[in-house]
Amino acid sequence: MPPIESVESRWPDPPPGWSTQDWRTTPAAERHLHVMRELLARNGLPRPTGMDETQQVHARLDHGRWLVQCPGCASAQHAAHSDPRFYCVNCGNRGSGQWWPVVWPAERTEVETQAQARSGPVMWAHAQDPSLAARDVRQRIDPPRRPARPPHPGR
Template identity: 35%
Template sequence: MKNAEDVMGMSHLTFVRNFMKRYGVYVKRRISGTPVPAEVNHGRWIVKCPFCAGAEVISTHDPVFYCLSCLNIKNDGDLLPVLIPDNYREIEAELRDRKNEANQNWAPGERLDQLIKENEERKGEI
């Protein structure tokens, strides 16, 4: 699956800092608040913002979230910790078997055995 590094050539945090630096906004390194769950959407690890309708590509290597839409204003601008499933590599392996990136999706709470079953039932279709 694609991490922020694959999509943007850098971690989510580095991208956010570079982006905001252009606009004179300082991004704190403080991490606080309730952890937000990561999911896979069209082959990319993302987090949907818990405060607004925004979403960002994130990194499983640097699991923090900062929304470029609302600037995490409801979290005092602090970064949010991201929940990455312990078995994320196995999830990625199953999703890679799906040739069409539009079908490479995983939601928090979805079990690995569900992905395996879907892949077996729809072999060649997804």
């Protein structure tokens, strides 16, 4: 089974012009922004300043990737478990210009192990994540069960 992807595993190597040491000491969420800098510029968004603790988003495991979905514009981006901050490169977190904290499962490695052991796509979503994508993930891994139908009389 391939490893589960996050910001840390998606972009492990420094981009041109960066030393390995500088890249590895840059917090993972900021590495993601560096990789996505052209999209930030095209969308006219500044780099985030500060943390808005009143907002929070949830990391979810979706087809073998840890993602965060923006509640403002519904875009999904890789999540960084070593740096639980999120800044949407499409809407700037509804124009706030601030990082939002990311809620991760308390037992991330256990969640990954269980998700990889199931048949089908490697998926998991936090029970308190209100997004439609998270609801879809939860239904895929634990579909609602219909009650058994009573036998039809006369058959």
